[in-house]
Amino acid sequence: MRVTFLGTGTSQGVPVIGCNCPVCASLDFRDKRLRSSIHLEIAGKSLVIDTGPDFRAQMLREQISKLDAVIFTHEHKDHTAGLDDIRPFNFMQKKDMPVFATTKVLNQIKREFAYIFEEVKYPGVPQVKAETISKDEVFEIEGISIHPIEVMHYRLPVLGFRIGDFTYITDAKTIAPRELEKIKGSKVLVLNALQSSHHISHFTLDEAIEMVHLIQPEKAYFTHISHKLGTHADVERKLPDHIRLAFDGLKFDLV
Incomplete structure (x- = not known):
């Protein structure tokens, strides 16, 4: 498995429009977060x-x-807004794009991208095959088993995902004991860490x-990072050796 961080920023990205704080003004490429x-x-x-x-820019960059x-974690715009840009993949691959999400998330996507799901479609709109998933059931994509993990984003359920020894979680504030058990044993854990306050x-x-x-992975990476956390260089100096801040474009392989 090769993992590439397409974006590691929070909903506003970094730099934030109109902000001149040290992080937003930083010249370190690791402080530029989609x-x-x-x-x-x-x-x-x-x-x-x-x-x-930023989906289009991320696909082009990589x-x-x-x-x-x-696969969708939840319905917030900073996680779904780029869906229209799957169109080039439709054209190149000549097939509908399978999209995996809970019923609640799919319903929100169908409202926000109603033109994709109309009975009579305008020529050239994205072609999607909606696949419903549940927090309690393992699902497969092309023979790859994926284990959903429910976390709470305040009062909003969000799905993380475990594939083999790799677990990806974003937009979490609490994780129930039952869901924590699904994560334990992961070699690599990705987790959100928004800010210090x-x-x-x-x-x-x-x-x-x-x-x-608590989970004790061999390695952990933090993502969904705000400009309020501090510069990448400053924060990394304070972290234990097995925990790193992710940055846009970071890649690693997991055997």
Whole structure:
């Protein structure tokens, strides 16, 4: 499995429009964060988790020319707004794009992208095959088994996903004991760490570190990062050796 961080920023991205704080003004490329998403290459298959507003730019930057499916964590715009840009994959691959999400998320997508799901479609709109998933059932994409993990984004259920020894979680504030058991044993864990100060719906940096200590993966990466966390260089210096801040374009292989 090869994991590529397409974006590691929060809903506004970094830099934030109109902000001149040290993070937004930073010249370090690691402090330039598009909205959170990852790309997975597994056994010749290409999967994306979440298509945020920056999806097109992310696909171009990483030169991704094949996509077998899209999986959604939840319905917020910073995770779904780029869905229209699957069209080139429809044209190249000459097939509908399988889109995996819970019923609630699919219903929201159908409202926001109503033109995709109309009975009589305008020529050239995205071609989607909606696939319903549940937090309690393992599902497969092209023979790849994916285990959903429910986390709470304040009061909103969000799905994380475990594939083999890799677990990806974003937009979490709490994780129930039953769901934690699904994560334990992961070699690599990706977790959101928004900022240092309290937030109603996201892990703070300290809360994310505590969660890593509880789950005990071999390696952890933090994502969904706000400009309020601090510069990449400053924060990394304070982290234990097995925990790193992810950054846009970061890649690693997991055997």
